[in-house]
Amino acid sequence: xxxxxxxxxxxxESANTYAVIQSHTEEEIxxxxxxxxxxxxxxxxxxxxxxxxxxxxxxxxRAEILYKAADLLEEExxxxxxxxxxxxxxxxxxARSEVDRSVQTLRFSGEEAKHIAGEYIPLDAAKGxxxxxxxxxxxxxxxxGAITPFNFPLNLVVHKVGPALASGNxxxxxxxxxTPLSSLKLAGLFTKAGLPDGxxxxxxxxxxxxxxxxxxxSRIQKISFTGSPQVGKLIKSQAGLKRVTLELGSNSxxxxxxxxxxxxxxxxxxxxxxxxxxxxxxxxxxxxxxxxEGMFEAFKQAFVEKTNELxxxxxxxxxxxxxxxxxxxxxxxxxxxxxxxxxxxxxxxTGGERKANGILPTVLTGxxxxxxxxxxxxxxxxxxxQPVQNHEEALQLMNESDFGLxxxxxxxxxxxxLKIAHxxxxxxxxxxxxxxxRFDHMPYGGVKDxxxxxxxxxxxxxxxxRLKMISLNYCCF
Ligand code: NAD
Numbered sequence: 001x002x003x004x005x006x007x008x009x010x011x012x013e014s015a016n017t018y019a020v021i022q023s024h025t026e027e028e029i030x031x032x033x034x035x036x037x038x039x040x041x042x043x044x045x046x047x048x049x050x051x052x053x054x055x056x057x058x059x060x061x062r063a064e065i066l067y068k069a070a071d072l073l074e075e076e077x078x079x080x081x082x083x084x085x086x087x088x089x090x091x092x093x094x095a096r097s098e099v100d101r102s103v104q105t106l107r108f109s110g111e112e113a114k115h116i117a118g119e120y121i122p123l124d125a126a127k128g129x130x131x132x133x134x135x136x137x138x139x140x141x142x143x144x145g146a147i148t149p150f151n152f153p154l155n156l157v158v159h160k161v162g163p164a165l166a167s168g169n170x171x172x173x174x175x176x177x178x179t180p181l182s183s184l185k186l187a188g189l190f191t192k193a194g195l196p197d198g199x200x201x202x203x204x205x206x207x208x209x210x211x212x213x214x215x216x217x218s219r220i221q222k223i224s225f226t227g228s229p230q231v232g233k234l235i236k237s238q239a240g241l242k243r244v245t246l247e248l249g250s251n252s253x254x255x256x257x258x259x260x261x262x263x264x265x266x267x268x269x270x271x272x273x274x275x276x277x278x279x280x281x282x283x284x285x286x287x288x289x290x291x292x293e294g295m296f297e298a299f300k301q302a303f304v305e306k307t308n309e310l311x312x313x314x315x316x317x318x319x320x321x322x323x324x325x326x327x328x329x330x331x332x333x334x335x336x337x338x339x340x341x342x343x344x345x346x347x348x349x350t351g352g353e354r355k356a357n358g359i360l361p362t363v364l365t366g367x368x369x370x371x372x373x374x375x376x377x378x379x380x381x382x383x384x385x386q387p388v389q390n391h392e393e394a395l396q397l398m399n400e401s402d403f404g405l406x407x408x409x410x411x412x413x414x415x416x417x418l419k420i421a422h423x424x425x426x427x428x429x430x431x432x433x434x435x436x437x438r439f440d441h442m443p444y445g446g447v448k449d450x451x452x453x454x455x456x457x458x459x460x461x462x463x464x465x466r467l468k469m470i471s472l473n474y475c476c477f
Contacts, residue, residue: 001030003180005039005204006187008046009197014039018205020181023089023357024315024324032180035205040172040213043201047143047170048219050198055140055168057196059113062166066110068193073186074103080154080185082316087179088153089357091320094278102155102186105440108457109162116167116461123471131475138465140168141221141243145214147207147235149227150326151281153179156247157186159440160224161200163460165190170199172220174211176227178326180204207231215239222464226283229377229403229449236452245453245463248446249377250405251287252435255394255420256299257411258292260432267410268302274408274434275383276310276361279322283450284406284436287378289385290394296387300365303385304349307361322381324357331357334380338362341371341384351381369400377403391416399425404447406435427451 004013014033022029033039054062073080077099084095118136123129146160157173164171175183180202187202203210211231214220215238222243225235232246254274256267274286291299313320325331331354338352341364351362362382367374374384388394391411398407404426411417411431421429427445430437438444445454453463 003030003032003184005033005035005043006184006200006202007039007043007198008050008201009191009195011184011188018177020087020178022086022315023327026357029086030181032184032204035203035210037209037213040203040210041217043172043203044143044213044217044219046198047172047201050170050196051140051142053196054165054170054199057168059116062168063110063113065190065193065195066106066113066162066166069189069195070103070106070110072189072192073099073106076189077103080182083181083185084154085315087181088150089315089324089326090278091315091323092318093320095315098152098155101440102158105155105158105162105457108441109158109166112163112457112461113166116465118467121469132471132473134469134471136467136469138167138461139468141464141466142169143220144169144171144464145220145223146171146173147211147214147223147225147227148173148175148183150176150178151278151283153182154186155440156226157183159226159455159460161186163457164464165195165199166457167461167465169464172201172203172214174203174205174207174214177204177206211235215242224460224464232451243463245455245460246451247283247444247455248449248451249283249379250403250446250450251375251377251401252284252403252406252408253288253290253398253401254286254408254435255388255391255398255410256289256291256295257391257409257413257416258294259412259416260410261295261298263410264295264298265302268299269306270434272303272306272310274436276307276322276381277436279325279358280381280383281326281379282436284438285379286408286434286436287383288374288398289383290388290397291385292391293387293389296385300349300385304363307350307363310361312355312358312360322358322361325359325380328357330380331359334359334378334382337372337376337378338364338382341367341373344368344371346371346373349385369397375401391420395420395423399423402448403450405450406430406437408433408435408437
């Protein structure tokens with residue numbers, strides 16, 4: 001299969017292509033356009049031209065297109081899930097759930113398109129302001145450059161495309177090199193859904209090269225980036241006056257208090273899912289678990305037992321829960337971090353072994369907080385369990401991080417839950433849920449090295465529109 005670029009409402013051939021590989025079998029699944037700077041420039045030209053048409057669409061029409069795209073995606077759920085499973089090497093059950101979420105994200109976008117409302121400003125509150133009514137409107141800003149990661153090649157693209165189109169902007173997606181196929185397929189659906197040509201373009205290829213073109217072109221008004229903190233910081237430093245939203249990584253923490261010990265088995269089950277879903281290659285993967293010492297041993301036992309039940313296999317097999325990582329480089333990095341922790345005195349409770357191009361689900365305890373498995377984003381199937389004396393110690397350890405995206409706490413003590421929620425230095429706190437929890441309409445953004453700005457349709461729209469005030473003088477000229 002050869003896939004081109006998607007520009008101006010259709011797929012176009014590119015002079016160069018590269019191989020997209022399924023990392024479990026190491027088979028080539030497609031040859032995909034390896035876009036040149038000129039091809040990115042062409043996409044910007046077309047997106048810039050299409051902006052006039054997008055801005056002129058009514059919110060009703062924009063919503064209709066988004067709803068239609070959602071319906072088409074739902075109809076093609078299985079084909080999309082297969083593409084995600086192959087290109088991202090994601091277990092097919094998780095890939096199906098990503099498609100379901102993407103359908104929902106598109107529908108949320110359609111709903112929000114109709115509710116982009118301003119406010120009334122009483123100008124007569126100022127001396128000399130009498131006789132005037134004023135109100136605000138939220139205008140689209142123009143062309144948005146979206147740069148996306150490999151781990152959710154559909155839903156994280158929809159998280160940028162949905163709000164951009166809902167608010168009347170146009171968009172160019174530069175998907176991750178490993179996973180360009182889902183976004184190319186999605187763009188085709190939007191043409192069928194009646195989106196004006198040029199409003200949604202996909203330009204696959206090298207991040208640094210194509211990102212530079214996006215950053216240097218003044219017609220791109222905003223860069224919406226999801227990916228690693230290193231690249232995010234680089235983009236922000238080069239963005240000049242462009243708007244920037246950065247959704248970056250984390251080493252998410254969970255505290256389990258002994259007031260919740262009656263639900264120990266259930267919590268351990270949720271925490272295992274939170275740690276190992278999609279091999280831990282999730283920005284809010286549960287990486288650090290702090291457990292009250294009163295229930296630590298029982299929790300540890302339940303957690304390890306449930307971890308050992310996870311089936312490792314081919315991503316297309318319905319039984320598979322964990323599979324190969326996105327590439328061998330990732331496998332080597334993670335294994336070296338596990339080795340470092342063990343050399344520093346950690347105990348390996350299970351896992352730590354390579355299998356195919358992945359690693360068996362790994363549980364460590366006895367960690368130094370300076371070990372990379374604790375203080376860096378592991379982005380793999382590795383979790384650490386640590387006993388703590390009380391919630392104050394948990395809070396201190398949870399906040400001892402360069403990141404701050406999601407955090408979770410299981411407790412039956414309301415006062416403690418609220419105290420922890422208010423004291424955690426993160427963007428989102430989940431009480432009685434694991435940190436690996438996201439609903440697609442909730443505000444979602446990080447602090448510290450986890451990011452800058454928010455997604456979650458309504459909140460992304462805010463960052464993709466500009467406020468304009470209009471004053472009406474009905475009194476005198
Ligand atoms: P990555 O940073 O390596 O790549 C992300 C994108 O940036 C890719 O499209 C890549 O081509 C592009 N890129 C690379 N260098 C660039 C440059 N110099 N200029 C412009 N673009 C460039 O990330 P990844 O490995 O694909 O994804 C994993 C990371 O993404 C993890 O850190 C994870 O936590 C993070 N992530 C965050 C969220 C969130 O919502 N906060 C969600 C998913 C993933």
